Amino acid sequence: TTVARHTVVVTERWDAVVVGSGPNGMAAAVTLAEAGRRVLVLEGNDTPGGGTRTEQLTLPGFSHDVCSAVHPLGGASPAFSRWPLDRHGLRWLHHDIPLVHPLDGGRAGVLRHSLEATAEGLGADGHAYRTMMGPLSDNWPKLADAFLGPVLRIPHHPIVLARLGLAGITPTTVVANRYFRTDEAGALLAGNAAHSFLPLNRPLTTALALALMAPAHQSGWPIAEGGSAAIAAALIGHLRELGGEIRCGVTVRTLGDLPPHRVALFDTDVTDLARIAGPALPGRVRRAFLRRRRGPGVFKVDWALDGPVPWSNPEAHLASTVHVGGTAREIAAAEAEVVRGRNPKRPFVLTAQPSAVDPTRAPDGKSVLWGYCHVPYGSTDDRTEAIEAQIERFAPGFRDLILARSVRPPAALAADNPNSPGGDITGGSLAGLGLIARPRLTLHPYATGNPELWICSSSTPPGAGVHGMCGWNAARAVLSGPLA
Incomplete structure (x- = not known):
């Protein structure tokens, strides 16, 4: 997908501006546009997609995925499965x-x-594997909601989730x-x-x-036919079909670089959001973002x-x-x-x-x-x-x-990809409280304490992977809050 470079026109006003066109940013944008909101996506690179890009990195005719290649949670994503991405060329x-x-x-x-x-195929361990994996596999459609959403909440299917047990x-x-x-x-x-x-x-x-x-x-x-860029292309195609826009070559260094908007969602590392937003974030939140432990x-x-x-x-x-x-x-x-x-x-x-x-x-x-x-x-x-x-x-x-x-x-x-500082592709370490404190210990992981600013990157639950769920979850939180 080719998207022309743009200069942001400050006279426009948007319901939502999404910074970053990775799968989470695009999922957030599509979710908001699907709800009838006016949405603009800004991407710093000349090519959209973030971690879902495919390029000829070695020799002509050899197509390599720049970041993610196989998508275990992509095929299971409630976000991706609800949209007609196949109509826009995505074939798993x-x-x-x-x-x-x-x-x-x-x-x-x-x-x-x-x-x-x-x-x-596991021979002597066949029974043990069935016992461990069977209940989880059989109930995966129910459990996916628990694994792909915020950790600090009451699960929708507690009994099924409890069957994970001690294992x-x-x-x-x-x-x-x-x-x-x-x-x-x-x-x-x-x-x-x-x-x-x-x-x-x-x-x-x-x-x-x-x-x-x-x-x-x-x-x-699954993998995407032709490369992971097909995922980005399908999301962009659907966003445009819903009336949203995307502009590449736009670097956001401060909040002043954004056009007028009601809310801004950041598909960025939390440390980048802290630097961009500066004093617009509550002090405790900004400090938590800047202290985010790296993996x-x-x-x-x-x-x-x-x-x-x-x-x-x-x-x-x-x-x-x-x-x-x-x-x-x-x-x-x-x-x-x-x-x-x-x-x-x-x-x-x-x-x-x-x-x-x-x-x-x-x-x-x-x-x-x-x-x-x-x-x-x-x-x-x-x-x-x-x-x-x-x-x-x-x-x-x-x-x-x-x-x-x-x-x-x-x-x-x-x-x-600035979302991978130091080569950390996980959005921050899962060690210690890192699994539940994404990006900080809160019941509202996509909020920042400023109702105008939201975070939707893999620094939030459920974390890394091409599934769009961080963006989908964040957008739904916005739609139940400032854009209700």
Whole structure:
């Protein structure tokens, strides 16, 4: 989607101005426009989309997702599912195997769309997997509301949510090593828990893993045909259909850069909002935003390959996502090192291979691979060799297929997307109270104490991921408040 650069015309007046065109900003804008409000979106970059952009980062004809590639919560999003995004070109692509977690010797834990098939593939741990995941998967449509909304509220389905029980509260290290008997099941759980960027011996890491795994058995872990930019294009198309506008190349440094409006919603990091708003925020709120604890960062690499990745495990060739890191113990050790401020020799690497389900991403016979590992916040170490060594471990001959690579350390990610300072793509650490105090400890996480200013980025619940729920939740709060 191409959007021309604009200079803001200050004589216009809008019901709402949204700063930032990532999926949360666009979801907020669409929700408000759907309610009949006059909405303008301002984007600092020349291209809209935030974390949902697709570019030829390596060679002509190879389309790489700049940030997010696979969307476990995108297909499950109540926001996205209510809008006719397919009419605007969005096509979700799925595979029966959303995730493979390879182990040494060609073994692997395989997460399939079918819960029963997943359990059967886990052998001795099949019954344990059914017992843990069955109630959560069966009730995911009800539980999605709890996982994708504010934490500090009375849940709509408390009995169903309570069925998570002790398993969800228990640290992943305990569940993987005591509840499961096989490396395959433990690795599947640990790899998903590692998406939290937390040490896996922390409480609730299992709940976060299960919240990612449950949608795999329902709506799947889809990718967008042609790249994640298709999500942005569909949201923009629907916003325009509803009468909203978007303008790119507009940098907002102070509130004075905004055109006249009734409310402004910020799809930005909370520290940026604190700097932009200055004294317009209550002092306690501004201080809380500026003190927001950062999580670990990301070191990302994209590859153009002369063929598919030669995984030793045959089912890994079919999956859109492959977790690379070995056993649960190995992953836990690697993530603990990162939190201590050190880069592990063998990092946990998250890879996505869109070409496995979307042949449009690369020329015939070629493929693209997307991957990153966790690093300490603001790390300047080059992790390319460590990442490629881990992939080579489970896919001998991988290096021989590399035609070109695009390397993005934390500083480059932050420069490309200001919502990822220091490479932190989670909107702030989940450690301590970070899971419930997003972005501060309050029953109204999208409010700032100034009825004109609201926050709708991944710094708010439910956090990171391409699902639009932060924006949708924030817009609904605005519609029940100043824009009622």
